Amino acid sequence: MKKLFLLDMDGTIYLGEQLFDGTAEFLEYVKQRGGQYAFLTNNSSRGIEGYLAKMERLGIPQRPEYFLTSTDATIAYLKQRYPGCDAAHSSAHPKTVFYACGTENFKGQLRDAGLTVLTEAEAEAAISAYDAAKASTPCKDTAPALPVLLLGFDTELFYKKLEICVKLLDRGVDYIATHPDLVCPTEWGNAPDIGLVIHDLEVCTGRKPAIIGKPQPQMVYTALEKYGAKPEEAVLIGDRLYTDIACGNNAGIDTILVLSGEGTEADCAKYGVTPTWIYKDIAAVLADMKAGKM
Numbered sequence: 001m002k003k004l005f006l007l008d009m010d011g012t013i014y015l016g017e018q019l020f021d022g023t024a025e026f027l028e029y030v031k032q033r034g035g036q037y038a039f040l041t042n043n044s045s046r047g048i049e050g051y052l053a054k055m056e057r058l059g060i061p062q063r064p065e066y067f068l069t070s071t072d073a074t075i076a077y078l079k080q081r082y083p084g085c086d087a088a089h090s091s092a093h094p095k096t097v098f099y100a101c102g103t104e105n106f107k108g109q110l111r112d113a114g115l116t117v118l119t120e121a122e123a124e125a126a127i128s129a130y131d132a133a134k135a136s137t138p139c140k141d142t143a144p145a146l147p148v149l150l151l152g153f154d155t156e157l158f159y160k161k162l163e164i165c166v167k168l169l170d171r172g173v174d175y176i177a178t179h180p181d182l183v184c185p186t187e188w189g190n191a192p193d194i195g196l197v198i199h200d201l202e203v204c205t206g207r208k209p210a211i212i213g214k215p216q217p218q219m220v221y222t223a224l225e226k227y228g229a230k231p232e233e234a235v236l237i238g239d240r241l242y243t244d245i246a247c248g249n250n251a252g253i254d255t256i257l258v259l260s261g262e263g264t265e266a267d268c269a270k271y272g273v274t275p276t277w278i279y280k281d282i283a284a285v286l287a288d289m290k291a292g293k294m
Contacts, residue, residue, distance in 0.1 A: 002294060004229035005030055005037040006220065006248070008238035009051070011261020013282055016187030019058040020260055022283025027060060029286060036227050040220075040236070042070045042179035042213040042243060044152035044194075045103045068223055070178040070213030071106060071152070075113045076222075077176070077212050082148070086114030096145075099123040099168060101161045101197070102152030102178075110150070118147050123164050130171065151177040151201075151209060153184065153194045162200070169205040179213030181243055185261045214238075215246030220253060235294075237285065239263050241273040249273065258282060 007013060013023040030037045039051070039062070048067045055062045079086055082096040097116040100107050107117045118126065129144050149168045154161070169175060177198055183190035202208055213219060224234060235254040238244020239261025248255035257263055257275040260282070268274055277294075279285045288294050 002235045002254070003035050003233035004223070004227050004235070005035060006040050006223055006234060006236040006253075007037055008236075008240070008244045008261075009039055009041050010043065011185035011239035011263075012237060012244075012258055014058060015185055015261065017054075017057065018187050019060065020282055022281065022286050024060050026282050026286040026289075029289060036229070037066065038223050038227060039067050040069075040214065040223065040238075040244075040247075041067070042153075042181050043184065044069065044071045044074070044106050044178040044213075045155045046105045047071070047109050050105070068219055068226075070219070071109050073219050073222065074150070074176065074178045074212045075110065075115070077218075078115065078148075078150075079113075085116075097147045098150050099147040099164060100150040100152060101157070101165050102150065102154045103156050106152040106154075106178075117150075120160055120164060123147060123168070127164070127167050127171070146171055146173045148174045148176065149209075151175070151194060151197065153178065153181070154197070155191075157197070162197070165201055166204045169201060169207045175207055175209040177209035177211055179243065180211050180215070181240065183262060185239070190262065214240075214243040215250060217247060217251035220247060220251035224251075224253075235276070237282070241267045241275070242271045245275045246271070246273050249275075256285060258285065 013020055027037060048064050051067055052062060085096040087095055097118055099118045100110055110117050126146055130146050133144055146168060149165060177194060180195045181193040182195035184193045198209060231253045235256060236244060236248030237256040237258060239258050241257060241263050245255045245257050254276040257278045258281050265278060
């Protein structure tokens with residue numbers, strides 16, 4: 001019997017403002033049998049507050065401790081990768097700063113965590129200062145530091161942001177993306193997600209980012225530790241093979257592909273990713289749980 005159910009949201013338990021049949025019953029059944037569920041999302045365009053409000057609207061109110069986002073994982077990675085990046089500035093030891101191509105909500109979460117996130121004007125000024133220093137002194141080490149580039153799901157994207165990203169990448173900055181999703185399922189169809197921006201930037205610069213969220217296993221590891229579960233007690237349920245299912249597989253836990261969002265059975269061969277089980281939707285998963293098959 002599974003103890004911990006890790007759930008993707010968009011395309012798995014709802015699409016847009018449409019809650020899938022069986023979702024509320026599934027969550028209640030997990031609790032009734034003494035299990036735990038948690039929501040894992042790669043969507044870095046908004047914080048947990050937005051999800052809490054949405055769950056309330058959909059009639060399944062939740063608590064903040066039930067959520068883990070790719071932004072949370074990215075912040076933890078940045079603090080480990082760049083020690084002191086969340087500390088106060090020091091003239092002797094200036095901290096790493098960041099340019100975030102993402103929503104204002106995303107930037108706000110980074111700033112709330114103590115990170116310094118430059119505006120577009122500040123990023124362009126940093127690039128100009130770097131270029132001027134390089135022109136006068138060819139040694140790269142003497143030029144002022146450029147910001148690390150962070151890429152999130154940006155529903156507020158405009159051209160200047162892309163231009164700044166290309167300029168930074170051409171100058172060799174570190175490059176990190178919260179997740180690689182190509183599309184974000186909505187009630188009207190698939191919206192373009194961060195993966196398409198990653199592709200465009202690679203075409204322009206030849207650069208690929210370090211990926212933090214799904215399909216990397218870190219979010220699952222964090223959940224196992226947080227909720228006190230062993231890998232064999234957990235299962236990840238999602239609608240994308242190349243992120244959700246790959247994440248669970250990479251972390252060594254069972255996985256369920258639901259066909260209510262982006263993924264199809266044909267995608268298994270396309271992406272070379274095989275889930276433990278495939279179900280039509282969350283209601284079908286619930287039916288097998290009640291039948292004692294999981």
